[in-house]
Amino acid sequence: MNDTTQASATMRAFSQDTLGGPEVLKPVNVSRPTPGLGQILVRVHATSVNPVDVMNRASGVFVGKPPFVLGYDVSGTVAAVGPGVTVHRVGDEVFGMLPFPHGLGSYAEYVVAPARPFVRKPERLDHVQAAALPMxxxxxxxxxxxxxxxxxxxxxxxxxxxxxxxxxxxxxxxxxxxxxxxxxxxxxxxxxxxxxxxxxxxxxxxxxxxxxxxxxxxxxxxxxxxxxxxxxxxxxxxxxxxxxxxxxxxxxxxxxxxxxxxxxLFVEADRLGMRELASLAADGRITPHVGATFALEDLAKAHAGRPGAGKTVVVVS
The missing domain is CATH 3.40.50.720 (NAD(P)-binding Rossmann-like Domain)
Structure with missing residues (x-):
């Protein structure tokens, strides 16, 4: 069921109008998206910075010319479901990866995603840890x-x-x-x-x-x-x-x-792989290491920082 107020609602996101360094990432207010057939709307609690995000920001190598909102990793809560979705319900805590290369957009408060590549977040992981895992x-x-x-x-x-x-x-x-x-x-x-x-x-x-x-x-x-x-x-x-x-x-x-x-190998969004990762994480056999965290407002700093051990995570809400 969709939230009947969402069509007119806005959300925060970080977009860019030109290619370049971290300084091109700018805060914007945009319309909150509505999930379509087979899609879910996820309230993003955390996302992460991947090398491909940096590459796309600087050169658009996989996504073409801006404007666009970057980000592939998502950990959050299902806010609405589109027609035909049976694997998730509103309120489910889920995590997953948006389809590579063109299904990006997680540097935002909400994102629309295909339902099936997303799975339930293991209780053992918080949203910050879970956001470090998908891609x-x-x-x-x-x-x-x-x-x-x-x-x-x-x-x-x-x-x-x-x-x-x-x-x-x-x-x-x-x-x-x-x-x-x-x-x-x-x-x-x-x-x-x-x-x-x-x-x-x-x-x-x-x-x-x-x-x-x-x-x-x-x-x-x-x-x-x-x-x-x-x-x-x-x-x-x-x-x-x-x-x-x-x-x-x-x-x-x-x-x-x-x-x-x-x-x-170019990575693919994949429900089977996500279920296996979730199982390994739930059993304690893998644990994502978060080397640094940044607020969404500090996204440019997250992109400018030198990558350390593990992943850099961006906390959204």
Missing amino acids: AGLTAWQALVETAGIGEGNRVLINGAAGGVGHLAVQIAKAHGAYVVAVAAAANAHFVRALGADEVIDYTTTAITEATGDLDVVLESIGGEYPVQAVQVLKPGGVLVSTLPPSLAAAAGAAAERGVRLAG
Whole structure:
């Protein structure tokens, strides 16, 4: 049932009229949206800053020209449901990811979302923690479980292991019985070990080709020379999954020679993956780490800050 007052109501959001730095993000008052067929209206309690948000703000690489309201991650409360929606009711606490790349808009008090990619928020997580999980968690899940098919005893290297995707990937890999080699700065070594990493490589002093080998899976999210290096440390039959698909071109020749599979991943909004993440979180097998929080009014500061361990979360209401 829709809120009969919502059509004339307004809401706060952060929009941009031009591409550029964090300063282009400006507060606006806009009409509160109405959910359509198969959609829900979510009152956003928290969202997060993902690298792709920064890329879109600066270049519009995935979304084109502004104006637009950025943001993919959502944790909040269902405020209204559209026709045909049976999986959620008004008042449900839910979380999920808006469809990538064009279904964005969570830097706002309310957002319309497809109903089925959203699931109930685990009671163990508050909205701030839950907002840190969807895009980064789905990326890690789709890369490691659905693409690489990790399992008991697999040797898995995770590049950027202290970051948003990486810190969740470590936990997901351990939940599936893998042996995890984490690549992170020395300052984050204790953090990634606490997540379950079996080994830590300090990328500032040691190349992965010098420190490890005989791997089944590499999850790569940095680019540069790393895809070529990753191919060298994978077994024949191993899998290199990159969240930066264009970076794999440089490794194609070596991968073919060594019998290594290359897989470039763009994350998808997915109910199955969200249910699995929610289950792991409810059982305490994964916990999103929130490195910093900002109010919606301070969104530009959230975008300007240097990413630390875990995720940066924006508290909306």
